[in-house]
Amino acid sequence: MELMDAIRSRRSIRVFDGTPVAREVVAELIDAATYAPSRMNVQPWYFHVAMGESRARIAEVMAMTTSYLDEYLDMLGPEGVEHAARFYAELGRAPVIIGVASPCTDDEHEARDYAISVGAALENLLLAAVGRGIGACSISVPHWISDRLAEQFDIADGWQITSMIVLGHADEVPAPRERDTDVVTYLT
Numbered sequence: 001m002e003l004m005d006a007i008r009s010r011r012s013i014r015v016f017d018g019t020p021v022a023r024e025v026v027a028e029l030i031d032a033a034t035y036a037p038s039r040m041n042v043q044p045w046y047f048h049v050a051m052g053e054s055r056a057r058i059a060e061v062m063a064m065t066t067s068y069l070d071e072y073l074d075m076l077g078p079e080g081v082e083h084a085a086r087f088y089a090e091l092g093r094a095p096v097i098i099g100v101a102s103p104c105t106d107d108e109h110e111a112r113d114y115a116i117s118v119g120a121a122l123e124n125l126l127l128a129a130v131g132r133g134i135g136a137c138s139i140s141v142p143h144w145i146s147d148r149l150a151e152q153f154d155i156a157d158g159w160q161i162t163s164m165i166v167l168g169h170a171d172e173v174p175a176p177r178e179r180d181t182d183v184v185t186y187l188t
């Protein structure tokens with residue numbers, strides 16, 4: 001697939017058919033992530049892949065998040081909350097959940113650049129998934145269960161869980177989405 005086609009057609013997938021994704025395919029997507037640029041080439045990322053039993057345990061922890069969703073009623077509206085609750089109850093039946101960790105730091109500049117670097121790695125992974133016909137969605141770590149998730153993903157000391165990605169074969173693909181195109185000024 002052409003790179004621009006992958007970029008333009010990528011959507012967050014939240015409904016999967018539940019069929020497994022081969023470990024080699026997951027490894028290929030993570031390999032793509034590791035080619036991302038990073039601050040001073042520190043490569044501040046580590047990927048904890050949950051499939052099988054670990055996946056079930058993590059999905060159970062994530063399901064707890066449904067009880068906090070009412071806090072987002074103003075932002076998402078009742079339909080949005082219901083949609084999110086359905087997704088979080090089973091993580092859309094995604095067979096793979098990846099916990100992404102990055103090193104802890106007290107330096108705010110370093111923290112910002114780590115976050116940007118991890119974002120670049122995640123986008124590489126998401127685009128590689130498009131190329132492989134795999135659906136994926138980036139998910140924020142809900143702060144109310146971040147300690148439990150770090151424990152379940154077995155995050156190392158000195159590292160923190162910063163993001164998650166769910167992967168699987170899509171059962172529902174949203175239509176191309178509206179974009180804000182008024183995002184640039186060309187300086188003279």
Ligand SMILES: Cc1cc2nc3c(=O)[nH]c(=O)nc-3n(C[C@H](O)[C@H](O)[C@H](O)COP(=O)(O)O)c2cc1C
Binds near residue numbers: 087141177
């Ligand atoms: C940093 C980040 C955090 C996100 N967190 C969540 C999340 O917690 N739950 C969710 O369903 N989607 C999450 N998403 C997916 C966004 O909702 C999605 O990218 C956005 O709505 C645009 O839709 P698209 O990815 O299909 O283009 C996240 C995306 C990013 C980049």
